[in-house]
Amino acid sequence: MDRLNGYARRVPTWVVYGLGLVPLALLVWGAVQNSLGVDPVKAIEHRLGELGLQFLLASLAVTPLRRVGLNLLRFRRALGLLAFAYVSLHLVAWVWLDMGLRWAEVVADLWKRPYVILGMVGFLALLPLALTSTNAAIRRLGPKSWGRLHRLAYVAILAGVLHLVLLSKVWTAEVLVYAGLAVVLLGVRLLPRRSAQGRVPA
Template sequence: MVLALDRINSLARRIPTGVVWVGAMIPFVWLVWAAATNRLGADPVKAIELRLGLWGLQFLLASLCITPLRKIGLNLLRFRRALGVMAFFYIAMHFLAWVVLDMGLRWDEILRDLYKRPYIILGMVGLLAMLPLAVTSTHAAIRRLGAARWRRLHQLAYVAAAAGAIHFVILVKGWPLEPLLYAGAVGALLLLRLRVPHKVRT
């Protein structure tokens, strides 16, 4: 087990972080192509919204897995920033798709939707929680804030993940398995976070 982890860590050190950035953009490029070529089914706007939101949640969960993986000896810390920033990108695009493509910038209807559909407010809470994380994702921001304050601020990622998972559960009617699995994954990560010793929390 230790030997396998050492090999994975050695391989990870040789992979440029740019590979993660480029790879993370592939789903977005595919989605643009699929939309342009009418390959998203009968309701392409809903398909765009769903895929963007789902990819954002997946990247966010991947970034939150970095700390518990370090506890077992798998060090992928150098990729966490790319995963977190790309999570914000996809979630922001998910929000813009709803505002622009779905609602057509009709602000009166947007406000009515916020009143009628509380899960939209939850989604906005998740997006707003991620905004300061994206803004402070640079080395310069870490130096200005200090490592301790930066770590405390970035605990908002768990707020964003919880809000996003609940948003997904409420959005998809009928209690299907997929959103419940995402909610369970967020719950498991929160429990692991509480059990990770302070000295390895980053």
């Protein structure tokens, strides 16, 4: 584990951003080459949403991994911002490519489709996290207030997984993996805190 931590310390943060944008470049290339299947718009939407969920799960995994000795804390901000970027692009793809900027239909979907509502909840939960991701924001808010605000990541991951579940309509292996990872990561982060609160003082 020490060796892995040593490797991680030598990796610049920009490498994480660069690698994180590779899937976007491949998606754009696929669109240009017309190799995204019979419904490229849906393929783009699904892939962007999937990437947003993957990076959000990765950012939430940083703390549990640190508890077992693997310190990737310096990459958590990059992973979180990549998650926000992909979720934002997922939203843009839906509004622009899928709905064609027909705002009346967009608003109607927000009212009648639960999975759209959950997707918007996830995006809105991530928005303040992205806006307060700088060191200046941490100093301005204070570490405790900043930490409380960033618990919105839990809301975002729950909304994202439920969005995927309702959109998929069936429990595929992909859905089960994402839901299982989300439950495990949230459980690892929250259960120790609950047990500590319930401990009887000596």
